[in-house]
Amino acid sequence: MKHFSLKTIGAAVALALPLAAAGPAFAAEDIPNLSGVWQWGGCVGPDGQVGQGFGGGFTCMLLEEDDARLTERAKAYRDAFEEAAQPKYDCAPISIPHMWTDPYSHQIEQLEDRVIFTYGKDDVVRTVWLEGHDHPKPAVNEFFYFGHSIGRYEDGKLIVETSKFTFDPQGLNADFKLASTTQKKVTEVYSLVDDKLDLVVTTIDPFMLKEPWIYHVRSERDEFPLSLPWACDAEASRDILKLAPSDYPNDPPVERIQYP
Amino acid sequence: MKFVNTLCASLALTVAAAAAFAHHSTNGIYDEERELELTGKVISWKFINPHPTLKLEVVNEQGVAEEWDLSYGGSAVTHLVRRGYTADTFKPGDVIKATGHPALLEGARGLLMEGTGDPVREDGTAIIQR
Numbered sequence: 484m485k486h487f488s489l490k491t492i493g494a495a496v497a498l499a500l501p502l503a504a505a506g507p508a509f510a511a512e513d514i515p516n517l518s519g520v521w522q523w524g525g526c527v528g529p530d531g532q533v534g535q536g537f538g539g540g541f542t543c544m545l546l547e548e549d550d551a552r553l554t555e556r557a558k559a560y561r562d563a564f565e566e567a568a569q570p571k572y573d574c575a576p577i578s579i580p581h582m583w584t585d586p587y588s589h590q591i592e593q594l595e596d597r598v599i600f601t602y603g604k605d606d607v608v609r610t611v612w613l614e615g616h617d618h619p620k621p622a623v624n625e626f627f628y629f630g631h632s633i634g635r636y637e638d639g640k641l642i643v644e645t646s647k648f649t650f651d652p653q654g655l656n657a658d659f660k661l662a663s664t665t666q667k668k669v670t671e672v673y674s675l676v677d678d679k680l681d682l683v684v685t686t687i688d689p690f691m692l693k694e695p696w697i698y699h700v701r702s703e704r705d706e707f708p709l710s711l712p713w714a715c716d717a718e719a720s721r722d723i724l725k726l727a728p729s730d731y732p733n734d735p736p737v738e739r740i741q742y743p
Numbered sequence: 744m745k746f747v748n749t750l751c752a753s754l755a756l757t758v759a760a761a762a763a764f765a766h767h768s769t770n771g772i773y774d775e776e777r778e779l780e781l782t783g784k785v786i787s788w789k790f791i792n793p794h795p796t797l798k799l800e801v802v803n804e805q806g807v808a809e810e811w812d813l814s815y816g817g818s819a820v821t822h823l824v825r826r827g828y829t830a831d832t833f834k835p836g837d838v839i840k841a842t843g844h845p846a847l848l849e850g851a852r853g854l855l856m857e858g859t860g861d862p863v864r865e866d867g868t869a870i871i872q873r
Contacts, residue, residue, distance in 0.1 A: 714792055715792050
């Protein structure tokens with residue numbers, strides 16, 4: 484069985500690109516200027532106002548542990564899976580959509596044939612391949628931690644559709660052990676509202692969600708550049724586990740792999 | 744290991760109103776209904792991601808030195824930098840006072856400093872300059 488790192492996959496896909504990309508595929512008026520660094524977004528309520536504060540501004544991005552949208556199998560998986568086995572305790576990044584609940588800025592770079600998202604946590608870089616440039620598609624047996632993202636500009640909005648995710652034990656919520664499957668699909672719609680970044684996220688996963696999970700956030704530009712590299716310390720990432728007893732005390736203790 | 748008399752632990756356990764917010768990654772780990780104030784000597788301060796770690800030596804009521812892990816919850820280096828922290832904010836041997844939520848696990852020595860303010864010097868003056 485072969486294992487690929489995110490960087491390896493990214494590099495491989497980039498190398499596979501045709502050197503001469505096709506010309507502009509979208510009309511200039513359809514392309515909003517999203518480039519720059521954006522702060523962590525706050526939830527937009529039904530009244531169109533953005534919530535304030537740590538506790539009030541991000542709850543729309545959270546799928547709670549007993550959320551009514553969860554399927555029975557999602558809850559069963561949650562109950563069986565041990566906290567200590569979550570990939571985040573080995574410094575594995577958290578995928579979309581739960582990644583956006585973490586309070587970090589992100590950077591958007593709009594290029595001719597792709598859009599690059601760089602996040603202020605975990606050194607995550609996502610490439611969105613714009614339609615109309617003959618980008619190669621993943622093979623039927625290829626799946627990715629952050630999925631495969633295809634984008635297009637339409638009516639002043641950037642629409643990104645991501646699928647081909649690997650099964651992910653923290654794919655819907657890393658804090659409540661809510662997993663996602665290869666049937667997860669995330670749609671992001673970005674636009675500008677008064678020079679703020681407006682984002683509507685729709686997530687489906689028929690194995691884990693009874694209905695689409697939709698939320699709406701808005702971000703302001705950030706005066707600070709991203710503070711990277713992230714340089715995650717694996718020991719520090721699992722420090723908190725000292726305070727959480729194992730769910731399976733009769734199993735042999737887990738000796739973690741020490742990565743160089 | 745040498746202990747300073749003034750380090751005689753001040754373990755002031757108080758019931759506080761529920762914290763206004765909580766990072767969900769610490770859900771079920773700390774008792775966010777209670778606050779604990781610790782005074783002790785810094786053992787180590789690691790300004791690292793995903794979470795900076797502060798270890799404190801506190802002498803308990805029986806005169807025994809205990810090691811406590813102080814957590815900033817979901818905060819990473821980038822968040823604490825914006826609040827005025829640096830890699831040199833705490834040095835081994837510094838005597839500080841910290842308030843936070845104690846760990847729920849019986850016998851565990853962990854303190855969550857989320858929504859409870861920054862640690863201060865023993866005399867109550869600010870360490871963090873904003």
